[in-house]
Amino acid sequence: MSTTHYLVLSAILFSLGVLGVLVRRNAIIVFMCVEMMLNASNLAFVAFAQQNGNLNGQTIAFFVMVVAAAEVVVGLAIIMTIYRTRRSASVDEPNLLKY
Amino acid sequence: MNISSTLASVVASGQIEASNIDPSVNAPAVATGAFSFMWLLIALPLLGAAILLIFGKRTDKWGPYLAIAMSCGAFIVGAVMYLTMLGLPANDRPVNLHIWDWVIVGDFQAPIGMQLDQLSIIFVLLITFVGSLIHIYSLGYMKHDPEKRKFFAYLNLFVAAMLLLVTADSYLLLYVGWEGVGLASYLLIGFWQYKPSAAVAAKKAFVVNRVGDVGLSIAIMLMFVTFGSVTFSGVLEDPAAANESTLTWIGLALLLAACGKSAQFPLQSWLLDAMEGPTPVSALIHAATMVTAGVYLIVRSAPIFDAAPDARTAVMVIGAITLIFGAIIGCAKDDIKKALAGSTMSQIGYMILAAGLGPVGYVFAIFHLVTHGFFKANMFLGAGSIMHGMNDQLDMRRFGALRKVMVITFITFSCGWLAIMGVPPFAGFYSKDKIIEAAFGVNVIVGAVALLGAGITAFYMTRLWTMTFTGKSRWTDDNKHPHESSAVMWIPMAILAFLSVVAGFMLAGAIETWLAPVTGFEETELAVSSLVMECASLALVVLGATIAYLQYRRDVPLVAPQHVSPLTVAARQDLYGDAFNEEVFMRPGQWLTRSMVFFDNRGIDALVNGIAASLGGLSGRMRRIQTGFARSYALSMLAGAVIVVATLILVRM
Numbered sequence: 001m002s003t004t005h006y007l008v009l010s011a012i013l014f015s016l017g018v019l020g021v022l023v024r025r026n027a028i029i030v031f032m033c034v035e036m037m038l039n040a041s042n043l044a045f046v047a048f049a050q051q052n053g054n055l056n057g058q059t060i061a062f063f064v065m066v067v068a069a070a071e072v073v074v075g076l077a078i079i080m081t082i083y084r085t086r087r088s089a090s091v092d093e094p095n096l097l098k099y
Numbered sequence: 100m101n102i103s104s105t106l107a108s109v110v111a112s113g114q115i116e117a118s119n120i121d122p123s124v125n126a127p128a129v130a131t132g133a134f135s136f137m138w139l140l141i142a143l144p145l146l147g148a149a150i151l152l153i154f155g156k157r158t159d160k161w162g163p164y165l166a167i168a169m170s171c172g173a174f175i176v177g178a179v180m181y182l183t184m185l186g187l188p189a190n191d192r193p194v195n196l197h198i199w200d201w202v203i204v205g206d207f208q209a210p211i212g213m214q215l216d217q218l219s220i221i222f223v224l225l226i227t228f229v230g231s232l233i234h235i236y237s238l239g240y241m242k243h244d245p246e247k248r249k250f251f252a253y254l255n256l257f258v259a260a261m262l263l264l265v266t267a268d269s270y271l272l273l274y275v276g277w278e279g280v281g282l283a284s285y286l287l288i289g290f291w292q293y294k295p296s297a298a299v300a301a302k303k304a305f306v307v308n309r310v311g312d313v314g315l316s317i318a319i320m321l322m323f324v325t326f327g328s329v330t331f332s333g334v335l336e337d338p339a340a341a342n343e344s345t346l347t348w349i350g351l352a353l354l355l356a357a358c359g360k361s362a363q364f365p366l367q368s369w370l371l372d373a374m375e376g377p378t379p380v381s382a383l384i385h386a387a388t389m390v391t392a393g394v395y396l397i398v399r400s401a402p403i404f405d406a407a408p409d410a411r412t413a414v415m416v417i418g419a420i421t422l423i424f425g426a427i428i429g430c431a432k433d434d435i436k437k438a439l440a441g442s443t444m445s446q447i448g449y450m451i452l453a454a455g456l457g458p459v460g461y462v463f464a465i466f467h468l469v470t471h472g473f474f475k476a477n478m479f480l481g482a483g484s485i486m487h488g489m490n491d492q493l494d495m496r497r498f499g500a501l502r503k504v505m506v507i508t509f510i511t512f513s514c515g516w517l518a519i520m521g522v523p524p525f526a527g528f529y530s531k532d533k534i535i536e537a538a539f540g541v542n543v544i545v546g547a548v549a550l551l552g553a554g555i556t557a558f559y560m561t562r563l564w565t566m567t568f569t570g571k572s573r574w575t576d577d578n579k580h581p582h583e584s585s586a587v588m589w590i591p592m593a594i595l596a597f598l599s600v601v602a603g604f605m606l607a608g609a610i611e612t613w614l615a616p617v618t619g620f621e622e623t624e625l626a627v628s629s630l631v632m633e634c635a636s637l638a639l640v641v642l643g644a645t646i647a648y649l650q651y652r653r654d655v656p657l658v659a660p661q662h663v664s665p666l667t668v669a670a671r672q673d674l675y676g677d678a679f680n681e682e683v684f685m686r687p688g689q690w691l692t693r694s695m696v697f698f699d700n701r702g703i704d705a706l707v708n709g710i711a712a713s714l715g716g717l718s719g720r721m722r723r724i725q726t727g728f729a730r731s732y733a734l735s736m737l738a739g740a741v742i743v744v745a746t747l748i749l750v751r752m
Contacts, residue, residue: 098727
């Protein structure tokens with residue numbers, strides 16, 4: 001398996017994630033798509049690390065996971081709060097931040 | 100603070116010592132003894148004005164008396180100064196009193212100091228003496244005016260400012276006095292400001308005077324640039340050191356200043372309107388003292404004019420033009436005060452003319468100024484007395500036959516009338532004929548103009564005198580009983596009338612010796628003897644007076660005739676002085692300001708407001724992008740990221 005295959009898979013996963021963020025309304029699913037984009041980039045990092053024979057990419061992948069975990073905590077908390085107040089998890093419903 | 104003031108005093112004292120050591124000039128000595136009290140001259144009337152204005156209505160009862168006391172006090176101080184000066188040898192007479200350092204910036208120094216010499220003491224005596232008499236006269240004239248106290252406060256203010264003007268030892272301080280008398284003149288012309296004509300006249304006098312004041316400020320700036328000093332000793336010590344064209348410009352700027360203050364052509368238009376003020380004001384400010392400040396300025400700056408012959412010629416020409424100009428206006432006016440104002444203009448023309456003749460004329464300019472101060476103040480007070488007796492009637496066509504009912508006024512006025520015509524041995528004979536002679540000595544044309552002026556003077560003054568005092572009465576129906584004024588009014592008139600008679604031969608000869616150390620003096624050399632000149636001018640005077648007497652002795656129509664020569668029409672319109680100013684300065688000025696306002700509104704404001712409005716509109720449209728849909732934000736983020744990546748890839752390729 002060459003690095004190219006990993007990268008192609010990573011690109012496919014990333015694009016799926018982007019598509020999900022743009023088209024889905026459910027905040028949980030949007031959130032999961034964001035996670036998928038993060039993990040797609042993790043895959044690319046790890047693939048490059050293996051190709052270059054050093055641990056830099058692996059380290060960064062761990063960093064991303066830590067940040068993603070922290071983000072999940074905060075993000076889920078926000079989603080929970082919005083759901084409690086609005087009885088909906090749609091990302092189109094909260095629109096107070098407009099002109 | 101301490102250090103700087105010590106330094107300043109060191110510098111100042113060093114300067115005084117330096118100027119004392121210099122033997123080449125007749126530098127004023129430091130004032131000691133009686134002279135160290137010369138500040139009282141200004142302080143007394145200024146204090147009077149301050150008390151009357153600050154304490155307001157509480158001083159209504161005794162305020163006028165305080166003002167009179169202050170003015171008389173200044174006269175006594177002036178007289179003491181004069182007597183002290185008499186006891187000194189001629190070269191020790193100029194004294195300087197340093198009061199404090201006013202402006203010290205680098206090399207530039209403007210000390211506040213007073214200088215009293217033979218020239219300024221004459222002014223001090225004239226101003227305080229005539230001023231005090233007019234203060235007393237006003238007690239009667241303004242008796243029933245509710246604002247009497249304010250009037251006396253302004254009169255005191257005027258006396259203080261005028262004394263500051265003539266005793267200042269630098270052009271900068273002179274400028275302060277110059278503006279001070281301008282302010283007092285404005286306040287007093289507009290004293291009855293509820294009359295629109297008086298309010299407008301006051302504004303006009305102020306504005307026209309500003310034009311002249313610009314000349315004075317330019318002259319002071321030029322002096323500072325040229326000589327590095329604005330004090331009399333610094334500028335007048337050796338003006339020939341500067342180049343002549345600079346001196347000519349300084350001289351012309353000073354002449355402009357003199358034209359404004361002394362109502363000389365082309366800035367003469369304000370004086371006739373200034374007659375809207377109360378008559379004592381016309382007598383004091385607009386006849387005897389303030390309007391002669393221009394003559395003082397030119398005579399004081401004599402060394403500059405001596406070194407700049409072109410500027411001096413300009414002074415002479417302006418004087419000659421105004422002399423005829425004022426005389427012609429005086430011939431056509433039916434308003435007694437305006438006729439006298441035209442005469443004032445003309446007589447100051449004589450003084451300016453004399454000052455423009457150089458060392459042969461300076462002394463006679465001052466001589467005529469003094470005698471004119473007496474006889475013109477006398478005649479103005481006489482006019483005031485007539486107005487007082489005639490219910491404020493000013494139109495001479497409504498006078499006539501006042502000889503019998505106002506005997507004292509008739510006698511005092513006649514003294515002034517004979518004096519201004521130059522009938523020997525009245526005052527004007529000595530001063531005016533000397534000017535005519537000196538003018539002939541310098542230039543025959545100017546001499547002829549001055550001689551002709553004497554004839555016209557005789558004509559208009561006799562016209563005024565005849566229409567007022569002789570013939571049949573033409574009084575209005577509501578005013579059948581003219582009466583003589585009270586003693587408080589006629590005594591000052593009598594004193595001035597006495598001086599109109601004797602001042603000439605008292606001062607003739609003496610004033611030349613007195614003033615020569617300050618202004619310089621040269622005898623006029625004439626081809627013909629001065630007796631011939633005197634006879635010629637006397638013949639013209641008799642001719643002018645006879646024509647006027649024969650013409651106006653008969654019935655004078657109650658309304659001015661309409662079918663008259665173009666010259667008379669022009670003279671009634673002040674020789675179109677106002678019309679000229681209106682067409683040449685006022686209307687273009689109005690267009691200019693209007694176009695400026697238009698440009699400001701439609702140009703500058705439009706640009707600024709336009710930018711603000713378009714930015715506002717643009718941001719109003721742009722905020723619509725903020726839809727509040729999180730997904731559309733995400734899309735724009737994606738688009739941005741794609742563009743960045745695409746750019747990177749394209750650049751790599």
